Amino acid sequence: xxxxxxxxxxxxxxxxxxxxxxxxxxxxxxxxxxxxxxxxxxxxxxxxxxxxxxxxxxxxxxxxxxxxxxxxxxxxxxxxxxxxxxxxxxxxxxxxxxxxxxxxxxxxxxxxxxxxxxxxxxxxxxxxxxxxxxxxxxxxxxxxxxxxxxxxxxxxxxxxxxxxxxxxxxxxxxxxxxxxxxxxxxxxxxxxxxxxxxxxxxxxxxxxxxxxxxxxxxxxxxxxxxxxxxxxxxxxxxxxxxxxxxxxxxxxxxxxxxxxxxxxxxxxxxxxxxxxxxxxxxxxxxxxxxxxxxxxxxxxxxxxxxxxxxxxxxxxxxx
Amino acid sequence: xxxxxxxxxxxxxxxxxxxxxxxxxxxxxxxxxxxxxxxxxxxxxxxxxxxxxxxxxxxxxxxxxxxxxxxxxxxxxxxxxxxxxxxxxxxxxxxxxxxxxxxxxxxxxxxxxxxxxxxxxxxxxxxxxxxxxxxxxxxxxxxxxxxxxxxxxxxxxxxxxxxxxxxxxxxxxxxxxxxxxxxxxxxxxxxxxxxxxxxxxxxxxxxxxxxxxxxxxxxxxxxxxxxxxxxxxxxxxx
Numbered sequence: 001x002x003x004x005x006x007x008x009x010x011x012x013x014x015x016x017x018x019x020x021x022x023x024x025x026x027x028x029x030x031x032x033x034x035x036x037x038x039x040x041x042x043x044x045x046x047x048x049x050x051x052x053x054x055x056x057x058x059x060x061x062x063x064x065x066x067x068x069x070x071x072x073x074x075x076x077x078x079x080x081x082x083x084x085x086x087x088x089x090x091x092x093x094x095x096x097x098x099x100x101x102x103x104x105x106x107x108x109x110x111x112x113x114x115x116x117x118x119x120x121x122x123x124x125x126x127x128x129x130x131x132x133x134x135x136x137x138x139x140x141x142x143x144x145x146x147x148x149x150x151x152x153x154x155x156x157x158x159x160x161x162x163x164x165x166x167x168x169x170x171x172x173x174x175x176x177x178x179x180x181x182x183x184x185x186x187x188x189x190x191x192x193x194x195x196x197x198x199x200x201x202x203x204x205x206x207x208x209x210x211x212x213x214x215x216x217x218x219x220x221x222x223x224x225x226x227x228x229x230x231x232x233x234x235x236x237x238x239x240x241x242x243x244x245x246x247x248x249x250x251x252x253x254x255x256x257x258x259x260x261x262x263x264x265x266x267x268x269x270x271x272x273x274x275x276x277x278x279x280x281x282x283x284x285x286x287x288x289x290x291x292x293x294x295x296x297x298x299x300x301x302x303x304x305x306x307x308x309x310x311x312x313x314x315x316x317x318x319x
Numbered sequence: 320x321x322x323x324x325x326x327x328x329x330x331x332x333x334x335x336x337x338x339x340x341x342x343x344x345x346x347x348x349x350x351x352x353x354x355x356x357x358x359x360x361x362x363x364x365x366x367x368x369x370x371x372x373x374x375x376x377x378x379x380x381x382x383x384x385x386x387x388x389x390x391x392x393x394x395x396x397x398x399x400x401x402x403x404x405x406x407x408x409x410x411x412x413x414x415x416x417x418x419x420x421x422x423x424x425x426x427x428x429x430x431x432x433x434x435x436x437x438x439x440x441x442x443x444x445x446x447x448x449x450x451x452x453x454x455x456x457x458x459x460x461x462x463x464x465x466x467x468x469x470x471x472x473x474x475x476x477x478x479x480x481x482x483x484x485x486x487x488x489x490x491x492x493x494x495x496x497x498x499x500x501x502x503x504x505x506x507x508x509x510x511x512x513x514x515x516x517x518x519x520x521x522x523x524x525x526x527x528x529x530x531x532x533x534x535x536x537x538x539x540x541x542x543x544x545x546x547x548x549x550x551x552x553x554x555x556x557x
Contacts, residue, residue: 304392317410
C-alpha cells in the first residue's frame with residue numbers, strides 16, 4: 001500500500017471507520033488494489049498487475065482519477081475505492097474515468113465514509129467503458145452521519161461493448177441518507193448485459209432521487225434495473241426507471257418497489273419504456289405502498305408483533 | 320381445549336359464518352370439511368384472529384381463557400398456528416432465517432423439520448423464501464415452520480393444495496407426527512384421503528355446521544350428498 005506522506009493519520013482514520021462498519025480488513029492488504037480518497041486528496045493508492053491508476057487534483061479541488069485495466073486481465077480480489085471526508089463541513093468533487101479492456105474480469109467495492117460530517121456535498125461523476133467480453137461488478141455502499149447533513153450526488157455514464165456484462169449494487173441502508181441523487185445512464189451494445197440494483201432506507205426528512213436509464217442499443221442486449229426504497233417518517237423519494245429498446249431482441253425489465261411507513265412520507269415512481277424496434281421487448285413492475293398485509297400477518301401468526309414483523313420484512317428487502 | 324361458541328361473522332353485509340360451535344382437544348385430529356365457498360377457511364382465519372376476521376358475535380375460548388379479542392400474535396404465543404393455504408413470499412429472507420425468525424433454534428431442529436417435509440436441508444437452508452420457490456416448495460417450507468413452532472393447535476388450510484400428488488403421503492405422515500407430539504390438528508379440506516385421517520369432523524354448509532361426527536360418517540355423507548348437491552353457498556366472500 002502506497003500511503004501518501006503526511007496523510008498517514010487520515011488514511012488510518014478512514015480505514016478504522018471502514019473496518020468498524022464492515023469487519024473487512026482488505027484496505028491494509030497489499031495484495032488488494034485500493035484507491036483511498038480523503039477530502040480532496042488521494043491518501044492511499046495500491047495497484048495490481050494489469051491495472052493502472054493515476055490521480056491529480058485540480059486547483060479548484062476537483063479530484064480526477066483514471067483507472068485503466070489492460071485486456072485479458074483477471075483481478076481475483078475486489079478493487080476497493082474508498083472515499084471519505086473527515087472534516088465537519090465542505091464539498092468533495094470527484095471525477096472517475098474507467099477504461100476496462102477486453103476480456104477483463106473485475107469487481108469494484110466502493111464505500112463512502114461520511115460518518116463525521118455535519119454538512120457536506122459529495123459529488124461523484126464517473127465515466128466507464130467496458131470492453132468486449134468483459135465482466136464488471138460494482139458494489140457501492142455508503143456510511144453517512146446520522147444528522148442527515150450529507151448530500152450525495154453520483155452521476156455515472158457507461159458504455160458496455162459487445163458481450164460485456166455489468167452488475168451494480170448501490171446500497172444506502174445502514175446509516176442515515178440525508179439527501180441522495182443517483183443517476184445511472186447505461187448504453188449496451190450487441191449481447192451486452194446489465195443488472196442494476198439499488199436499495200435505500202430513508203428516515204426522518206431524507207430526500208431520495210434515483211434515475212436509472214438503460215439504452216439497449218445492441219442486438220440481443222438485455223438489462224434489469226431494480227430499485228427498492230423503504231421510506232419512513234417524512235422521507236421524500238422519487239424513482240425514475242427508463243428503458244429504451246432500440247435493437248432487435250433487446251430485452252429490458254425495470255422494477256421499482258417503494259415501501260412506506262409513516263403518514264408524512266411522500267414517494268413516487270415513474271417508469272419509462274420506449275421501444276424503437278419491433279423485436280425489442282420491455283417490461284416493468286412497480287409497487288408503492290405499505291408492507292403487504294399478508295406478509296405481516298404471516299409473521300404475526302408466528303408470534304411476532306407488527307413492528308417486529310415489519311422490521312423482519314424490511315431487513316430482508318434491504319439485505 | 321379450544322372452543323368456538325356460536326361464532327357469527329359477516330362482511331360487507333354478507334353473513335359468512337352463521338352461529339358455529341366447535342370443540343378441539345390437544346393431541347387429536349379434526350376435519351373441517353365442505354365444498355368450496357362454504358366458509359371453511361374463514362373459520363380457520365377466525366380462530367387464528369386475522370385482522371379482517373373479527374367476529375360479530377360468539378366467543379373463542381382457549382384453555383378456559385376468552386381469546387376472542389386477542390390479536391393474532393398473542394394467539395400465536397398461546398399456541399395457535401396456521402398453515403396458510405397460499406403462504407406469502409419474502410424477498411431477501413432465507414429459508415433458515417424464516418424458519419428461525421432470528422431466534423436461537425438449534426440447527427439440527429431446523430434441519431429435522433425440513434427433512435420431515437421432504438426438503439433437503441443442504442439445498443434449501445440458504446435459498447430465499449421468494450418467488451423463485453415453486454408453490455409446492457413454499458408450502459413445504461411453511462409446513463416446516465409450523466412444525467418448529469410446536470403449537471398446541473395447528474390449523475391446516477387445504478394442506479395439500481399446490482403440493483404434488485406424491486407429497487400427499489408426506490402430509491398424512493406429518494399430521495400423524497403432530498398428533499403424536501400432542502398437537503391438536505384442525506385440517507380444512509375437501510380431499511377424502513386427508514379428511515378420513517381425522518378422528519372427528521365438522522361438515523360445513525352455508526356457514527353452519529351441517530353435520531358432525533366421526534370422519535368415516537362425515538366423509539361418506541359428503542361424498543354421497545355434497546358432491547352432487549346443487550345447494551348454492553354464499554358463505555365466502557362473493
